[in-house]
Amino acid sequence: MNAHTANPTAARRGSSITTRRLSKTFNGVTVLQPTDLEIPAGEILVLLGPSGCGKTTLLRLIAGLEQPDGPDMIRFDGEDVGGVPIEKRNVGMVFQSYALFPNMTVAENVAYGLKIRRIGRAQREAETRRLLALVGMDEYADRRISAISGGQRQRTALARALAIKPRVLLLDEPLAALDAVLRERLRVEIGLLLREFGITAVYVTHDQAEAMAIGDRIAVMQRGRIAQIGAPQTIYHRPANDFVADFVGTMNRLEGRVAGGVLAIEGDGTHARLDVGGPDRTAAICFRPEAARLSAGEAAVAARVVASTFFGATQRLVAEVAPGRRLQLDLSSSLSFTPGQIVAFDIDPQAIIEFQQEA
């Protein structure tokens, strides 16, 4: 929702996607467990997860590159497309390897889908020019694919996928083949372009920063199912389980006995006394590195500094509450710490998360 408000005038385009008990089994191995998904028209949904979590399979099922286990599992605008082959499904695809045709120029690549649809030359050329201008590739229309850079290839691939006015746009790790600097710049660019188009998009990535920057919603996937789906803020601040918490950003975790509403861990001159309330129990209390605030008085946590890493505006401190129980804390880089020193800090009570202890 956050992103849509940035450009409220953009028209919503594309179809809604609904999956009902969508599953996929390869040679007896279920790579996608029955999955229900509602993607409203115009939404950008990011499928995030480690390799082998089923995110690419889900994307390929929506595309029509894989056959689902049963009938009527995928609908576009309420219409069952399970039996429609990819050639007729009218989906735009962007691949990690770009998959641009090397025997054609940039413009010919973009025009290819229109040529297949037997659109007349004049209209085809006008549409191609419009799309190339949109992705900032108009200067390179007559270049061969081998003569443009990785970032330009990805933008060409995006223009080619959009040229056919697809019902949905499907992107499979589109930035994974690029170097870090370019990836960071392009994820902002692609995010803006997708919003400008306002088309329903499903975007697969294993990079959580990319997911945060691009998604209206993020579906975190784990072992063939969706572990949590929600806005980036929800995923980050209110992760549904350990897996989501660890996969999206860094999460500190203190396990112990809660007595009288307080989780207490005592070390040698160090301690953690977190007021979490509730009945007596064994609990895993988690918080993000940035939830720590230096404290002068009676601090909730006093930890011994192990090391610090400079990140520019902030620094990440690794500190021990007790031997082997380490925390990561983000603090201003203007402060200086020496290993062995004890730092005292409080934790924003809003940022404390408790997970059910797994039996």
Place this chain on the structure above:
Amino acid sequence: MRSRHFDLLLILPAAIFTLAFLILPLARLTLEAGSGPGGLAGFFVILTEARFRNSLIVTLVLAIVTTVATLAVATVAAQTLAHRKFPGRGLLLSMLTFPLAFPGVVVGFMIILFGGRLGLVGSVTKSLIGTNVVFAYSLFGLFLGYLYFSVPRVLLTILAAAEKLDPSLVEAARSLGAGPVAIQRDVVLPALFPAMYTGGALCFATAMGAFGTAFTLATNIDVVPMLIYTEFTLATNASMAAAISIALGLITWAALVVARSRAMRDVNGG
């Protein structure tokens, strides 16, 4: 400077080889050809004399048909094998490439065993329709023989290219609405083209000059290599044999150059 000298040293073996086995014999052959009764006109005899000209046309047609058929068989097989894993794939591949091990004469014998007077096809057709079908000693037999030893070489070349083809290229084309014909025309064949050209050129050159198979089978057909052999050994006309040899070499080479330039124009989208 030292590295320049070292580079020259590195290229020396290839240079000696080229000199000893290509340039010197060619020069000798050229001199030999020019020394015949007709002088330099001997070179053109392959075009001017009907018997030689017909032989050249038959050889060219045979080589072209063999190349086209080989490319068709190998391209289909390579695409089928490239992205499929199945038990026995390795065995099938080694069977398919088995003919690589045979010299031309052996291939000729195999065609005789298959389609000769006492061959397999002959005996079967005799018992079925009462006629002994024999094709081993005809152009068709020769064509089969050439096909038999050309397919494995070309298949291996194209298979390597087909395995390197990014499957997402085909998926991208499908997502844009392309059917199987458009995918072959716009995606797969352009990607395989360099390998098809290399394989096809090898096949064409072999078919133009193959002797072993022709010697075994071509009792009634004068393909150019047979012509050279008869001129040299039976008619003891060394200068004529030399002239035809050079002409055959030049024509084969020219055909390859033309095919290459056309091919590259097609690849670059003209």
